[in-house]
Amino acid sequence: MRKILLSSLVATSLSLGASTASAEGNLSIYHWFDYIPQELLDKFSEETGVTVTMDTYDSNEAMLASLKAGKLGSYDVAVPGDYMVQVMVNEGLLDTFESSELSNFDNIEAQWMDVSFDPGRQSSIPYQYGTTGFMVDTAAYDGDINSLSLVFDPPEELSGQINVLDSQGELLALASMYLDIPQCTTDRDQLKQLNSMLKEAKTHWASFGSDTAKEVLVSGEAKVGMIYNGFGLRARDERASLQYAFPKEGYVLWMDNVVLLKDAPNRENALKFMDFLLEPENAAAITDFANYIAGVEGAMALASDAVKQAPELNPPAGQPGQFIETCEQSVQEIYDRIWVELKK
Amino acid sequence: MAAGPSNAPPSKSSVYHGLGTRLMLPSWIVIGIFLVIPVGIMFVYSFLTKEFRGGVIWEFSLASYDQFFLYRGLFGDEPPTIEWTYLSIFWRSIWQAALATFLCLVIGFPTAWFIATRAGRQRSFWLFLVTIPYWVNLLIRTISMKFLIRESGPLNEFLLMLGVISEPLQILNTHLAVQLGLFYSYLPFMVLPIYASVERYNYALSEAAADLYATRWSTLRYVILPTVKPGIIAGCILVFVPSLGAFLAPDLLGGAKTFMIGSLIEEQFKGSAGNWPFGAAASMILLSMVLVVLTFYARAQTKAEAR
Numbered sequence: 252m253r254k255i256l257l258s259s260l261v262a263t264s265l266s267l268g269a270s271t272a273s274a275e276g277n278l279s280i281y282h283w284f285d286y287i288p289q290e291l292l293d294k295f296s297e298e299t300g301v302t303v304t305m306d307t308y309d310s311n312e313a314m315l316a317s318l319k320a321g322k323l324g325s326y327d328v329a330v331p332g333d334y335m336v337q338v339m340v341n342e343g344l345l346d347t348f349e350s351s352e353l354s355n356f357d358n359i360e361a362q363w364m365d366v367s368f369d370p371g372r373q374s375s376i377p378y379q380y381g382t383t384g385f386m387v388d389t390a391a392y393d394g395d396i397n398s399l400s401l402v403f404d405p406p407e408e409l410s411g412q413i414n415v416l417d418s419q420g421e422l423l424a425l426a427s428m429y430l431d432i433p434q435c436t437t438d439r440d441q442l443k444q445l446n447s448m449l450k451e452a453k454t455h456w457a458s459f460g461s462d463t464a465k466e467v468l469v470s471g472e473a474k475v476g477m478i479y480n481g482f483g484l485r486a487r488d489e490r491a492s493l494q495y496a497f498p499k500e501g502y503v504l505w506m507d508n509v510v511l512l513k514d515a516p517n518r519e520n521a522l523k524f525m526d527f528l529l530e531p532e533n534a535a536a537i538t539d540f541a542n543y544i545a546g547v548e549g550a551m552a553l554a555s556d557a558v559k560q561a562p563e564l565n566p567p568a569g570q571p572g573q574f575i576e577t578c579e580q581s582v583q584e585i586y587d588r589i590w591v592e593l594k595k
Numbered sequence: 596m597a598a599g600p601s602n603a604p605p606s607k608s609s610v611y612h613g614l615g616t617r618l619m620l621p622s623w624i625v626i627g628i629f630l631v632i633p634v635g636i637m638f639v640y641s642f643l644t645k646e647f648r649g650g651v652i653w654e655f656s657l658a659s660y661d662q663f664f665l666y667r668g669l670f671g672d673e674p675p676t677i678e679w680t681y682l683s684i685f686w687r688s689i690w691q692a693a694l695a696t697f698l699c700l701v702i703g704f705p706t707a708w709f710i711a712t713r714a715g716r717q718r719s720f721w722l723f724l725v726t727i728p729y730w731v732n733l734l735i736r737t738i739s740m741k742f743l744i745r746e747s748g749p750l751n752e753f754l755l756m757l758g759v760i761s762e763p764l765q766i767l768n769t770h771l772a773v774q775l776g777l778f779y780s781y782l783p784f785m786v787l788p789i790y791a792s793v794e795r796y797n798y799a800l801s802e803a804a805a806d807l808y809a810t811r812w813s814t815l816r817y818v819i820l821p822t823v824k825p826g827i828i829a830g831c832i833l834v835f836v837p838s839l840g841a842f843l844a845p846d847l848l849g850g851a852k853t854f855m856i857g858s859l860i861e862e863q864f865k866g867s868a869g870n871w872p873f874g875a876a877a878s879m880i881l882l883s884m885v886l887v888v889l890t891f892y893a894r895a896q897t898k899a900e901a902r
Contacts, residue, residue, distance in 0.1 A: 312649075313865045319650045331650055338648055411765075417851050419867040439670060446669060458768050458850030472745055472767070580647045587868045594854045595680045 258355040278520040281318075281326040283507070284309050286379075301520045310418075311335040315354035318344055327521035331354050333506045336375050336422070337368040345374040346511045355529035363506065363546035367574065373452060376525050377546030379537060381564070382480045382497075382572045383421050384495035390492035392473040399429040399498040401475050403452040403457040410455040414473040415432035419590045421503055422478070424575045426452075435578035435586075446589045453577050466482045468493055481542035482562040487563070495563040497570060506546065506570030560584040637758035641875035649869035661875035663729030664704025681859070685884070691770070691845075695777035695786075699834045700827065702778075707826075710786070722790070725783050733780060737843045739758065740776055741767060741787035746850075776844030786832035807833040812901070830882035836885075856881055 278295075283306040292303050293516050308314040309330050320328070323344060330341055341512075350356040350372070359377060369375045387396040387477055404428060405413060415422055426449055427434050432441040455475060465482045466471040469489045479485065483495040509528060515521050527533055534545035535553035544551065544564055551559065557565060566572065578586060641659055644652040667679035710721040728736060744750050744766040744830040751763040763892075766772050796819065804814040820827075851858070861876030 310865060312869065315870070316649050316864055342648070372799070416605065433890075443669065453852070459852055460657060460846075460850065465845070470745070471747060583647070583867070585670060587870070591680055591854070591859075594668075594852065595684055 258507075268533055275302075276303045276520055277304065278328075278524055279326045280305040280515055281314060281329040281512075283320075283330055286330070286507075286537075286541055287537060289483070291533060291536050293534070295524060296321070298527070299520070299523055301517075301523065305433055315339070315342075316421075319514075323512065324523040325516065326512050327515040327517050328509050328524060329512055330378050330507050330509055332575075333368045333508070334575045336508050336510060337577050339510065340369065340374065340491050342352055346513045346515060346518065347373040348511055348522060348543055353526050353529065355457065355526050358529045358531065358548045360546045365552055366506070369508070374507035375510045376529060378507040378509050378528065379541055379543035381543040382566065383416070383477065383503035384426070384480065384483075384498060385475055385477045386468055386483050386486060386493045386495050388468070388471065388487050388490070388492050389437060389494050396494060396496045397498050398496075398589070401496070401498075402477065403429045403448065405455050405475065406520055411457055412472075412474040414458045414464060414467045415456055415458045415533045416460045416461055416464060416477045419586065420448075420575050423586055424573070425477070425501075428498075428573070431500065434573070434576040437492060437580045442589070443583055446592065449589065449593050459594070460464050478482055478498075479543075483563045484542045484558075486562045495515045498564050499570075502566075502572045507543075637770035637875045637878055640872055641879045643872050645870050645872045647869070649864070649871060651871055656872070659870075659872040659879075662873055663876055663880060684854045685856055685881070687853065688839055689884075691855075692772060692835050692841075694774060695781065695838045696739075696831050696835045698774065698778045699782050699785035702783055702833065703830060704789055704827070707793055711790050711796070725786055729783055733843060736780070737776055737847050740772075740779060741847055743771060744775070759887065767826045767848065768852070770849065772848040773844050776848040777838045777841055780841070780844060781834040781838060784837075785830040788833065789823060789827040790828040792823035796822055839885075866872050 267414075276300050280303065282305055286307075288306075292305070295301065296303055306326070308317065311334075314329060314331060315335065316420045318326075319342070336345075353376070356372075356376075359372060363377045363380075363392055364490075365374055366372070385402055387401060389396070391412075392401075392406070394406070401409060402413060402415065414562065423445070424434055426445055427436070430441070430444060430448060432438070432445065436442060436445075452525065453586050458467065460467060464476055464478045465486045468476040468486045471490070480495060480497075485494070487493045487495070509525055511518070511521055511525070530545055531547055531549035531553055534547035534550035537543075540552060542558060542561070542564070628817040640651055642655055643657040643659065644658070646652050662678070663681050664678055666680070667673050667675050696708070705795065706725075708755045709719055710725070713721060742748055745766070746763045746765065750766075751760075754760045755763065766775075800818050800822065801814055840857045842855060842861070845853075845855045847849065854862070860874050860877050860881075862868055863870045863877070872885040
């Protein structure tokens with residue numbers, strides 16, 4: 252509710268600015284809640300004369316549902332996560348562009364150019380990337396924290412003091428890594444194993460909460476809590492004993508991307524905006540704001556020291572995270588069953 | 596107005612009757628647009644085929660109702676048995692809402708009685724006190740409740756200080772916390788309608804009952820309760836219905852460990868499941884259940900009045 256209220260406030264305040272209509276036209280952004288500094292949007296408007304309006308959402312799925320329910324054609328760009336880019340490509344919700352249409356296209360870091368969800372970057376550019384793992388309060392537990400067993404099969408002193416994200420995708424991906432089975436497996440024994448392991452693990456969990464992920468750790472209510480690394484950085488600021496884990500079994504890597512939507516009313520301005528975001532200076536401004544990393548050459552050098560040196564943002568070498576995979580329909584239906592049975 | 600074929604002069608009441616119809620028109624339009632059409636869409640969608648990751652395919656299908664009532668195993672290929680998963684989610688929500696209603700009634704009735712029996716100015720003061728917390732947004736109040744009852748919160752610290760308990764009580768993330776949240780959120784919806792009924796109560800009736808040797812209990816049972824019944828019923832409906840769809844208390848105070856009706860349906864539209872027809876079907880089933888209960892209630896009521 253709070254989110255809806257705030258986003259409509261933002262939309263109103265932005266459209267108030269729109270009353271001084273400009274010849275350069277408009278740009279309509281569909282973005283995550285609280286993920287871009289207002290100053291950056293103002294800067295874009297100043298530089299280009301384009302009037303910006305923005306609506307916000309709070310999950311990839313909510314954004315997809317809204318676009319499919321008839322909002323496609325009213326927005327120019329959106330910012331889906333990695334797997335959602337692929338879903339949107341499959342659903343035909345995205346427009347494509349030529350690399351020559353973006354003068355800063357080459358600023359995309361090489362490692363994010365040929366990504367599995369949009370090979371060659373035909374519809375998307377990197378926005379920010381981060382990881383999903385968990386934090387441990389080292390004042391309450393002094394063992395090795397870099398194992399997913401702290402979440403799925405915790406030692407007795409941590410049992411009942413664990414918060415997990417209320418998100419099927421991330422939880423099932425981490426659970427698969429813990430069991431060392433492939434994501435979206437079709438093997439029945441592995442799926443049964445996943446199902447029973449989660450049911451057992453749930454007996455150790457205190458709560459499912461995504462919005463509250465940071466707060467429960469800071470208040471000390473949870474001693475172990477799944478969290479996104481940028482949130483983890485902010486949590487550590489408020490409670491120094493919190494430490495972000497890079498579990499040896501693996502952790503989730505995610506990347507949000509700016510995509511060009513199909514039937515965009517202002518395609519030209521959308522490309523201008525993407526170009527703007529690929530400027531290292533602007534990408535760094537988002538990094539400082541959101542505490543994630545932009546996949547843009549030269550941006551990290553311009554970011555603040557707090558971000559550059561944060562342990563949450565610097566995984567140990569040779570231990571990369573994994574993207575969440577999009578399962579085929581038959582597997583997704585089994586995942587949905589597992590999820591409902593877990594929360595029934 | 597009443598320019599019908601009848602020769603009788605238009606009576607005053609029929610003039611008002613016609614006026615009433617026209618005044619009702621905006622309400623009817625609003626109900627038509629915002630109630631009938633959405634429920635109609637929901638009804639139709641519940642019989643359509645789901646599109647993967649949200650949306651519908653315009654083909655008739657009973658799959659959603661099948662999914663709700665029949666269990667075919669984790670992989671969907673076992674012989675069907677009764678599906679308890681969704682029924683138990685519904686049952687839990689109904690039970691929780693009923694308990695919250697009961698708690699509100701037990702606390703709300705004496706409160707309303709107390710307020711209604713105060714002298715004029717005091718009465719306004721007490722009513723004012725009841726409404727004050729509700730000037731604050733429900734989300735904020737629910738989060739405050741969370742701070743109050745958590746392990747290091749004031750409630751536990753107070754009890755520890757008094758020595759009543761030696762270990763902090765684990766209230767947060769339990770059913771008790773959800774109950775507490777629902778009870779606290781909806782208590783005034785019980786107090787206010789009962790207050791309105793009690794306020795109109797004629798105390799001469801109690802005196803008459805006492806004169807006829809009624810005990811205090813039978814006065815309450817046979818004189819007071821039947822008179823203030825409309826207020827109690829209104830209060831119960833006003834508490835029960837929003838409790839049934841509540842998601843803030845279960846999510847924030849109960850730790851969202853189990854689905855409630857509201858969160859189960861939300862998951863079908865905003866979660867990974869993306870199963871719109873199933874979400875529509877679950878909503879239709881809920882709607883039918885509430886309608887059946889209310890119909891039975893209305894029948895019983897008419898019979899009781901006929902007697």
